[in-house]
Amino acid sequence: MRQGGRIKLSDVARDAGVSPATVSRAIAQPHLLSEETLARVRASALRLGYLPDGAARALASGRSMTIGAIVPTLDSAIFARALQAMQSTLAQEGFLLLVASHEGHAAAEAQAVRSLLGRGVDGLMLVGAERSPETVAMLKEARVPIVLTWCGDGNFTAVTIDNTLAGRLAAEHLIGLGHRRIGMVTGQLRFNDRQRARLAGARAALVEAGLGLPDQLHSEQAVTLAGGRAGCATLLELDDPPTALIGGIDLLAIGCMEEAHARGIAVPSGLSVVGIDGLDMSAHVSPSLTTVHLPIGRIGTLAAETLMALVSGRPAATTMLPVELVVRRSTTGFG
Amino acid sequence: MRQGGRIKLSDVARDAGVSPATVSRAIAQPHLLSEETLARVRASALRLGYLPDGAARALASGRSMTIGAIVPTLDSAIFARALQAMQSTLAQEGFLLLVASHEGHAAAEAQAVRSLLGRGVDGLMLVGAERSPETVAMLKEARVPIVLTWCGDGNFTAVTIDNTLAGRLAAEHLIGLGHRRIGMVTGQLRFNDRQRARLAGARAALVEAGLGLPDQLHSEQAVTLAGGRAGCATLLELDDPPTALIGGIDLLAIGCMEEAHARGIAVPSGLSVVGIDGLDMSAHVSPSLTTVHLPIGRIGTLAAETLMALVSGRPAATTMLPVELVVRRSTTGFG
DNA sequence: AACTTGAATGAAAGCGCTTTCAATAGATGC
DNA sequence: GCATCTATTGAAAGCGCTTTCATTCAAGTT
Numbered sequence: 001m002r003q004g005g006r007i008k009l010s011d012v013a014r015d016a017g018v019s020p021a022t023v024s025r026a027i028a029q030p031h032l033l034s035e036e037t038l039a040r041v042r043a044s045a046l047r048l049g050y051l052p053d054g055a056a057r058a059l060a061s062g063r064s065m066t067i068g069a070i071v072p073t074l075d076s077a078i079f080a081r082a083l084q085a086m087q088s089t090l091a092q093e094g095f096l097l098l099v100a101s102h103e104g105h106a107a108a109e110a111q112a113v114r115s116l117l118g119r120g121v122d123g124l125m126l127v128g129a130e131r132s133p134e135t136v137a138m139l140k141e142a143r144v145p146i147v148l149t150w151c152g153d154g155n156f157t158a159v160t161i162d163n164t165l166a167g168r169l170a171a172e173h174l175i176g177l178g179h180r181r182i183g184m185v186t187g188q189l190r191f192n193d194r195q196r197a198r199l200a201g202a203r204a205a206l207v208e209a210g211l212g213l214p215d216q217l218h219s220e221q222a223v224t225l226a227g228g229r230a231g232c233a234t235l236l237e238l239d240d241p242p243t244a245l246i247g248g249i250d251l252l253a254i255g256c257m258e259e260a261h262a263r264g265i266a267v268p269s270g271l272s273v274v275g276i277d278g279l280d281m282s283a284h285v286s287p288s289l290t291t292v293h294l295p296i297g298r299i300g301t302l303a304a305e306t307l308m309a310l311v312s313g314r315p316a317a318t319t320m321l322p323v324e325l326v327v328r329r330s331t332t333g334f335g
Numbered sequence: 336m337r338q339g340g341r342i343k344l345s346d347v348a349r350d351a352g353v354s355p356a357t358v359s360r361a362i363a364q365p366h367l368l369s370e371e372t373l374a375r376v377r378a379s380a381l382r383l384g385y386l387p388d389g390a391a392r393a394l395a396s397g398r399s400m401t402i403g404a405i406v407p408t409l410d411s412a413i414f415a416r417a418l419q420a421m422q423s424t425l426a427q428e429g430f431l432l433l434v435a436s437h438e439g440h441a442a443a444e445a446q447a448v449r450s451l452l453g454r455g456v457d458g459l460m461l462v463g464a465e466r467s468p469e470t471v472a473m474l475k476e477a478r479v480p481i482v483l484t485w486c487g488d489g490n491f492t493a494v495t496i497d498n499t500l501a502g503r504l505a506a507e508h509l510i511g512l513g514h515r516r517i518g519m520v521t522g523q524l525r526f527n528d529r530q531r532a533r534l535a536g537a538r539a540a541l542v543e544a545g546l547g548l549p550d551q552l553h554s555e556q557a558v559t560l561a562g563g564r565a566g567c568a569t570l571l572e573l574d575d576p577p578t579a580l581i582g583g584i585d586l587l588a589i590g591c592m593e594e595a596h597a598r599g600i601a602v603p604s605g606l607s608v609v610g611i612d613g614l615d616m617s618a619h620v621s622p623s624l625t626t627v628h629l630p631i632g633r634i635g636t637l638a639a640e641t642l643m644a645l646v647s648g649r650p651a652a653t654t655m656l657p658v659e660l661v662v663r664r665s666t667t668g669f670g
Numbered sequence: 671a672a673c674t675t676g677a678a679t680g681a682a683a684g685c686g687c688t689t690t691c692a693a694t695a696g697a698t699g700c
Numbered sequence: 701g702c703a704t705c706t707a708t709t710g711a712a713a714g715c716g717c718t719t720t721c722a723t724t725c726a727a728g729t730t
Contacts (some may be wrong), residue, residue, distance in 0.1 A: 006478065008716055019680045024718055032679060049476070055393035059685045060376035064390060066433070066454070073419055080415035084408055087436055091447075096454060098401070099432050115431060119389035119401070120549055141384070143341070225619050258619055276714035284560050284593055286621045343686055355709045359688055369708065391686035395714045 006242070007048045017046035027052055027236050058120055067264040067307055068098045068116035069125040070109055072192075075278050076223075079127070082149065085300030086125065093308055095122070110135040115144050129153035130193040132318075146309030149303050151193045157310065158318045159302045163194050166292040169325045170246045170274045173290065175209045178335040179244040179272060182206060184213060185231030185256060186248030187223035188282025195213055195248045198276055202246055217242055221252065228255015229262075236263065236271075243271065243334050250275035250282045250291055257285065257330060268332035278326060287329035295321045342383045345353045346525055351379035361386055361395075393455055403433045403451035404460040406613055407527075411558075412614050413584070413631055414462070417484065420458065420635030423650055432456070437511050445470040452477050458642040461568035464488035465528040480645030484638050486528045491647065493653045496636045498529050501627040502536025504660045505581045505609045507624065512670040514579040514607060517541060519548060520566030520591055521583030530583045533611055537581050552577055554586065563590015564597075569607075571598065578606065578669050585610035585617045585626055592620065592665060604665035613661060622664035632658045 013020045018041060025032045033041070044050075058064040063143055067090055068161040071079040087097045098121055100112035100321025109126075116124060123145045129152055131147055136155065139225030140147050145157065152158025174182050182201050186195045203213040219234045221227030228247060232255065235242055253275030260271045266275055275282055298321055309316040353376060353401055360367045361376040368376070379385075393399040404413040422432045428669060433456055435447035444461075448470055451459060458480045464487055471490065474481050480492065487493025508661045509517050519537055521530045538548040554569045556562030567590065570577055582588025588610030595606045602608055602622055610617055613628030632654055644651040 010716080020717080021680060021682095021719080022678085025679090028718080032678075037678075051449065051453045053394070053716050055390050055399060056685090057718075058390035059388070059394050059687085060716075060718040062685075062718090073411070074422060075412075075416045075419035077410075077412065077415075080412075081410045083434075084410035084436060087409060087434060090437070091435065092452075096433050096435060096450060098431050099418075099422060100426065101419060102433060103423070112426075113387065115429075118386045119431060225615060254619065261621070280560060281616060284589065284620075286596070345686080356710060356712095357708085360709090363688080372708080388686050391715090392688075394717085395686075395688040397688090397715075441678080487721075670687080 007050045009050070009052065012041065012044045012048055012050045014039045015048060024299065031266035063122055064120040065094055066096050066098050066119070067123045067125065067304070067311075068100070068119070068121035070100045070102060070112045070116065071127050073103055074099065075099045077281070078252075079275060081296045082300035082303070085297045086304040087300075089301050089304035090308070095308070104188060104191055106132050106135070110138070113138055117144070122311050123147065125149060125303050125307065127151075128193045129155075130157070130191060136300070145307055147303050147306050147310070149299050151197065152318055159299050159304060159306060159321070160318065161274055161294050161299070161321045161323050163197035164204070165325045166203035166276045166294065167198035167203075167246070168205040169201075169203040169292050169323065170198075170276055171209075173274055173325055173327070173331065174244040174246070174272060175205065175211065177244070177272065177331060177333045179242075180211060180335065181213065181217070181240065181242040182213070182244045183217040183219070183235040184230055184240035184246040184248065185219045185221055185225070185252045187221065187252065189220055197276040200250050223249055223251060225251055225258065227251035229259040230255075232256035233263075234258035236260070236265070244331070245271060245273050247273065250279040250289060251278035252284065252332075253289055253291065254285055255279050256288075257289070266288040268330050272331040272334065274331055283328065290328045290331040291326055293324045293326045295323075342385045344385070344387065347376065347379045347383055347385045350374045350383060358635070398457055399455040400429055401431050401433050401454070401456050402458045402460065402639070402646075403435070403454070403456035405435045405437060405447045405451065406651065407436065408436045408438055408461050412586075412616070413612060416631045417635035417638070419507070420632040421532045421639040422635075424636050424639035425643070439523060439526055441467050445473070448473055452479070457646050458482065460484060460638050460642065462486075463483070463486065463528045464490075464493070465526060480642055482638050482641050482645070484634050486532065487653055492641060492651055494634050494641060494656070495653065496629050496656045496658050498532035499536035499539070501611045502533035502538075502581070502659045503540040504535040504627050504658065505533075506537075506540035506609055507544075508609055508660055508662070508666065509579040509581070510540065510546065510581070510670045511606060512607065512666060514577075515546060515670065516552070516575065516577040517546065517548070517579045517581065518552040518554070518570040518577035519583065520554045520563060520570070520587045521557055522562070522587065524555055533583050558584055558586060560586055560590040560593065562593040563587035565590075567591035567594035568598075571595070571600070580606060580608050581662070582608065582610040584610040585612035585614040585624060588624055588626065588665075589617065589620050592624070593620070603665050607666040607669065608664055618663065625666040626661055628659050628661045630658075 008022050010020050014024045045110050102109035125147050148156050148158040152160045189196050206213045219231035221231040253273050256273050257267045260267050275289050275291035282289035305315040344358050348358045437444035460482050483491050483493040487495045524531050541548045554566035556566040580591045588608050591608050592602045595602050610624050610626035617624035641651045
């Protein structure tokens with residue numbers, strides 16, 4: 001499909017009076033050339049407006065200078081921030097980000113993995129550790145580094161946070177405040193090990209405190225503000241409604257606050273709410289949200305750095321980033 | 336770098352007892368093969384776990400099945416939503432999205448354009464119409480379709496919204512409410528034609544109403560909540576402070592409300608605030624934000640569709656999507 | 671002065687696929 | 701019955717680059 005005009009490496013070579021090999025070296029390994037030759041080649045390339053063909057380079061060298069990333073969705077403050085951090089870190093090394101989203105479907109993720117691997121990405125970033133055996137097999141057969149984020153497993157290098165701890169910190173904060181009936185609104189648990197871990201962490205803390213988290217005090221919702229509202233509504237309509245709520249992500253927690261507000265229940269005096277994420281926005285809603293802050297940007301940066309290390313043969317270990325409770329105005333003592 | 340194992344097209348051909356050409360056809364033009372042959376080839380491919388090499392395909396065919404997108408940043412609800420919409424539309428056609436961000440720097444955008452074009456994207460999406468002449472030249476020489484979003488110019492196909500009208504609608508709403516001193520907080524105007532157009536639209540409406548928008552009633556800030564707060568603070572500290580504020584984007588407007596709140600000024604009774612964007616969040620802050628709603632997701636979808644049309648040789652025209660004022664609780668009458 | 675060595679460059683063989691161009695073989699038309 | 705199609709398939713020439721492997725030549729070495 002490429003039309004007549006495009007300047008190719010051999011044109012530059014002819015113009016500069018050198019062999020194609022020399023031009024190739026001028027691009028990828030300039031230190032191999034004499035200053036004089038290098039300057040001449042560069043001048044020709046610049047004058048002709050030469051742009052190396054990435055596909056040809058990738059085919060010949062086996063490296064595409066491209067990293068793939070598959071996230072549940074780009075339309076989320078969380079993943080958007082992580083990807084932005086990744087992208088800007090990768091750009092510094094001359095790598096580009098090829099993105100795909102699966103919107104919560106394991107099959108779509110498998111398809112994306114196939115597609116990205118087929119495109120010859122030099123590395124792949126995925127979210128969470130849960131996926132079908134076939135997808136895992138594909139990843140293991142892939143000849144490129146894989147980095148999991150948020151949650152890891154023993155199989156791949158990962159940049160994780162302790163989701164269980166995050167859930168626990170949220171619960172313990174409320175327990176410490178004297179709450180005895182604590183509910184939780186999470187996103188879909190299916191194909192989402194992050195949410196499951198947070199729920200498990202909260203539940204463990206509640207059980208240890210002798211409170212427990214019975215099923216009717218847990219509501220599983222879509223990860224949207226509306227989901228948060230719906231979850232909150234469900235829990236508040238119980239005969240013995242909770243006095244405090246944990247949101248599996250900040251967005252859900254904010255939705256909970258909103259629903260409470262709509263029902264004339266004041267937060268935190270009538271209902272304490274704590275989130276998990278530490279969105280910028282959460283500090284700015286009213287009342288400001290107590291939340292377990294996760295270093296999202298760091299996840300992206302570190303995932304990129306880990307991938308860069310692995311790509312160039314340097315070792316890289318799985319990392320776990322710290323999480324931290326940030327107490328703001330949406331929680332208060334009870335009883 | 337590729338190691339021994341990877342199955343290639345010729346392996347499948349041998350296994351299926353056909354020529355490489357036939358396998359290639361089985362992948363890209365199955366209708367050319369007899370059902371029997373096709374089935375045999377597919378079975379072999381499946382059994383061997385064959386994954387076509389994207390770089391080789393791209394090199395041989397001149398198409399990479401990849402679309403590039405360059406946005407100011409991924410870490411923004413706006414661009415994240417547009418990209419998600421684009422990505423999911425493209426995925427349906429088997430295309431992948433290669434993303435880059437320039438974070439407000441024209442030079443970074445030029446670099447990204449070079450990089451993506453070099454990678455052989457089959458089409459390119461850009462935000463806004465303002466860029467250096469060199470970048471424009473590069474785009475014009477590119478043999479792939481270019482689609483601008485948000486703002487267009489005569490040079491390229493575009494999927495736009497009327498930013499000027501958005502600014503005007505925001506201003507006219509406040510004017511209609513009786514406000515006589517109206518300020519505006521925008522993001523950086525440099526390398527951001529969207530913000531400039533919104534400012535211009537608001538200013539035009541204010542001038543027509545005999546009010547005008549003197550420079551000291553306009554504050555240029557970073558596009559963050561903190562920027563909104565700072566801008567609001569600046570304007571409220573004037574000797575004759577405004578009674579209403581327009582935010583160049585919702586985030587700035589929300590920052591304004593927050594600053595007002597922090598200063599004990601009630602919104603909307605003490606200060607009316609209107610935004611431009613229609614973020615989901617804006618309906619959920621307190622008070623809910625009056626804003627000019629922009630169809631962000633549609634921009635992404637349409638940009639993808641336009642690109643798909645152009646890529647396959649179908650015609651596609653520049654589109655302008657409607658904007659709409661959504662009145663909520665952050666604005667009220669004055670005087 | 672003959673011998674290494676290292677730096678700079680070129681020649682040429684692919685990388686794994688797509689795509690003309692031909693060839694073959696039934697099917698169709700007159 | 702022979703020319704003409706049409707549907708299938710194969711052969712082979714690249715796509716534009718990278719990368720051994722050689723070669724050349726100047727600088728050290730002994």
